[in-house]
Amino acid sequence: MKETPLSNCERRFLLRAIEEKKRLDGRQTYDYRNIRISFGTDYGCCIVELGKTRVLGQVSCELVSPKLNRATEGILFFNLELSQMAAPAFEPGRQSDLLVKLNRLLERCLRNSKCIDTESLCVVAGEKVWQIRVDLHLLNHDGNIIDAASIAAIVALCHFRRPDVSVQGDEVTLYAPEERDPVPLSIHHMPICVSFAFFQQGTYLLVDPHEREERVMDGLLVIAMNKHREICTLQSSGGIMLLKEQVLRCSKIAGVKVAEITELIQKALENDQKVRKEGGKFGFAESIANQRITAFKMEKAPVDTCDVEEKAEEIIAEAEPPAEVVSKPVLWTPGTAQIGEGVENSWGDPDDSEKEDDDEGGSDEAVIFDSIKMDTEIEVSNTGSQDAPIVLSDSEEEEMIILEPDKNPKKIRIQTINAKQEKAPSKRPVRKRKKKRAAN
Amino acid sequence: VEGAMQTDAKIRTAGGTEPGPQGPGCSLRHFACEQNLLSRPDGSASFLQGDTSILAGVYGPAEVKVSKEIFNKATLEVILRPKIGLPGVAEKSRERLIRNTCEAVVLGTLHPRTSITIVLQVVSDAGSLLACCLNAACIALVDAGVPMRALFCGVTCALDSDGTLVLDPTAKQEKEARAVLTFALDSVDQKLLMSTTKGLYSDAELQQCLAAAQAASQHVFRFYRESLQRRYSKS
Numbered sequence A: 001m002k003e004t005p006l007s008n009c010e011r012r013f014l015l016r017a018i019e020e021k022k023r024l025d026g027r028q029t030y031d032y033r034n035i036r037i038s039f040g041t042d043y044g045c046c047i048v049e050l051g052k053t054r055v056l057g058q059v060s061c062e063l064v065s066p067k068l069n070r071a072t073e074g075i076l077f078f079n080l081e082l083s084q085m086a087a088p089a090f091e092p093g094r095q096s097d098l099l100v101k102l103n104r105l106l107e108r109c110l111r112n113s114k115c116i117d118t119e120s121l122c123v124v125a126g127e128k129v130w131q132i133r134v135d136l137h138l139l140n141h142d143g144n145i146i147d148a149a150s151i152a153a154i155v156a157l158c159h160f161r162r163p164d165v166s167v168q169g170d171e172v173t174l175y176a177p178e179e180r181d182p183v184p185l186s187i188h189h190m191p192i193c194v195s196f197a198f199f200q201q202g203t204y205l206l207v208d209p210h211e212r213e214e215r216v217m218d219g220l221l222v223i224a225m226n227k228h229r230e231i232c233t234l235q236s237s238g239g240i241m242l243l244k245e246q247v248l249r250c251s252k253i254a255g256v257k258v259a260e261i262t263e264l265i266q267k268a269l270e271n272d273q274k275v276r277k278e279g280g281k282f283g284f285a286e287s288i289a290n291q292r293i294t295a296f297k298m299e300k301a302p303v304d305t306c307d308v309e310e311k312a313e314e315i316i317a318e319a320e321p322p323a324e325v326v327s328k329p330v331l332w333t334p335g336t337a338q339i340g341e342g343v344e345n346s347w348g349d350p351d352d353s354e355k356e357d358d359d360e361g362g363s364d365e366a367v368i369f370d371s372i373k374m375d376t377e378i379e380v381s382n383t384g385s386q387d388a389p390i391v392l393s394d395s396e397e398e399e400m401i402i403l404e405p406d407k408n409p410k411k412i413r414i415q416t417i418n419a420k421q422e423k424a425p426s427k428r429p430v431r432k433r434k435k436k437r438a439a440n
Numbered sequence B: 001v002e003g004a005m006q007t008d009a010k011i012r013t014a015g016g017t018e019p020g021p022q023g024p025g026c027s028l029r030h031f032a033c034e035q036n037l038l039s040r041p042d043g044s045a046s047f048l049q050g051d052t053s054i055l056a057g058v059y060g061p062a063e064v065k066v067s068k069e070i071f072n073k074a075t076l077e078v079i080l081r082p083k084i085g086l087p088g089v090a091e092k093s094r095e096r097l098i099r100n101t102c103e104a105v106v107l108g109t110l111h112p113r114t115s116i117t118i119v120l121q122v123v124s125d126a127g128s129l130l131a132c133c134l135n136a137a138c139i140a141l142v143d144a145g146v147p148m149r150a151l152f153c154g155v156t157c158a159l160d161s162d163g164t165l166v167l168d169p170t171a172k173q174e175k176e177a178r179a180v181l182t183f184a185l186d187s188v189d190q191k192l193l194m195s196t197t198k199g200l201y202s203d204a205e206l207q208q209c210l211a212a213a214q215a216a217s218q219h220v221f222r223f224y225r226e227s228l229q230r231r232y233s234k235s
Helices: A008-019 A097-112 A145-159 A210-218 A244-276 A308-318 A350-381 A385-401 A408-421 A423-439 B087-105 B130-144 B170-178 B203-231
Strands: A035-039 A045-050 A053-064 A075-082 A122-124 A129-142 A165-168 A171-174 A194-198 A203-209 A219-225 A231-237 A295-298 A331-335 A336-338 B033-035 B043-049 B050-060 B073-080 B117-126 B153-159 B166-167 B181-184 B192-199
Touching: A008 A203, A008 A210, A008 B117, A035 A145, A035 A244, A045 A145, A045 A203, A045 B117, A053 A145, A075 A097, A075 B203, A097 A145, A097 A231, A122 A165, A122 A331, A122 A336, A129 A145, A145 A194, A145 A244, A194 A210, A203 A423, A219 A244, A231 A244, A231 A331, A244 A308, A295 B203, A308 B203, A423 B117, B033 B166, B033 B203, B087 B117, B087 B130, B087 B153, B087 B181, B117 B130, B130 B181, B130 B203, B153 B170, B153 B203, B166 B192, B166 B203, B192 B203
Parallel strands: A075 A129, B073 B117
Antiparallel strands: A035 A045, A045 A053, A053 A129, A122 A129, A165 A171, A194 A203, A194 A219, A219 A231, A295 B033, A331 A336, B033 B043, B043 B050, B050 B117, B153 B166, B153 B181, B181 B192
16 A cells, blocks of 8 residues: 655645644654553563554574674674554565665664673574574554664663573583573663654754654654763764754754663663562553553453353264265376365366367467478578577467466366377477478 | 364364363453554554464555455455564464455455455464454454454364363463364354364364354453443543
8 A cells, every 4th residue: 555645735734833843743842752661471572652653572582603703792683674554555575765774773773882792692602602683563653663663672672581501511501481590681781763853954853753744854863872972873864964063962962862761761671570570460461551441351251161062962963974985095097096085176077178189189280280381481581590480480389378368277277288298299390390400 | 383274074083082171160361452552554453362462453445456456345465473583384374364264254345446454463472372363353353444244253272182171272281282273253143254273183072162162252252342332432
């Protein structure tokens, strides 16, 4: 499905509002939308909501052999997917420009900033390392995917626990979560992306643009920063010229925003850990707001299955006994046997195909005749490139048999069989051609 | 890879004198659902059965690609996305089962030459995944206002090695089970819409599972009704 286009008056309205320092959702210029973080029951699973933008993050791990040039380092892998659920314009299984750009930016933000200690992921140098895979799924697109995705990625990484391993000699033992507590990843810092949208060639600036604002913006500046105010990545897209002061101002704003978000993330992580430790209820079921009328819960429902047995017996008693199936194989022709009754042969009656065979035989002769005629004609004209048309006529014949656009699929099948059967007669013109060549 | 296959009851006729399922101990895990939680799709729902959670989004009836257009009914498309990695054969097989079930109840002829797309995202898998997918799809279709002949629900039954019937099994119970059977039932007279099974069982057990699924479906449909009542209530 195509994206609904933005009308000119909508565009003008949005730009006018921005000029007047107003935003559609009532935010101020530097305001972020509400961020909500909820965790799943598994480790390393979280949903981050940034306003209406929603990203699901899941971290998983696997023991693999390391890259040759990095024998002592674990592997980090990021994969952001734009699900069709997020917006109808996203097609499944297509690498759009946006997706490539977002994935690259995420990698730069999280892998290249070395926020995860990859050396601690090494189990046996050169042989076994942990591969950490971060899957991010965009569930709802309401602008600023990159900020939501970067938050989801770092939250999921912080929440993740990998199984404990021990190495004794050459033996690597993997412990189940029941045997030994899984261990968290060692995280040096938490880089978070902050997006700035520029309008009217950089005159106006907005933090955390929503989908509508993204569609009318001229340029985008993404700054990835951690709470120590270290810039991890900086990317400007859209081709606008920015002044030095503008970039500096943006980095200052980013510092404030990142500090706020980091605090929020830490609080959410602490909360989840506390609940898990106390043995309380956790998971997505608990994060559904109960007071909403769109949400509804039902406690465990016992199902009365006492009469199930009687019911089943009744049905079986009423049902006709299954027909005795003949399980003796019947040999039709060498190579074709039948076990049981089966269904009717959909390949057509043998008589019918024979008839077809005759027809085909007739047309085949005509074709042969044609090719002979052609040959004679060519002989008359005696041009240099005689071979080509002859070859053409040969292939034409075969094509005609296979691709004849018949509405009845049965017939097509029969014809394909015939094509195989006719291999022998179709050789005739070839032989002839060879003779001709010899004559030439 | 799960070797899910649609089977005919009579093919697997065995002894038929297996010990029957025990009545008590059969219960559905706690259910929760939230509707209309995504802003972009026409209808959306998240459905939780115990720790299994599915998020569903429905687009439609909407514009259809010319190559997929059907001139006398709507084109129904189901996309199931796994949580980790790319969709594989197991997902494709489930997609097909869900699509066939939906096609049986959605009144596609009312919207010819349109597309109805159901996107399902696995949020967490803790057993009875297909049943949860079906339930999420149904609620999302209702939320999108797609006309349907009846509602439908999915119920999974597992049979232990000693023939004990477990409704709505967890991942662990599914793993230990001798057979896992998933049924899709409609809400009008609890008739079977789809069945997929894995493992060995007798015909008597199949009928018992079906009867148990029908009993369980009453609870699911009551849950649907109550959640919809709440949704369209004023408070």
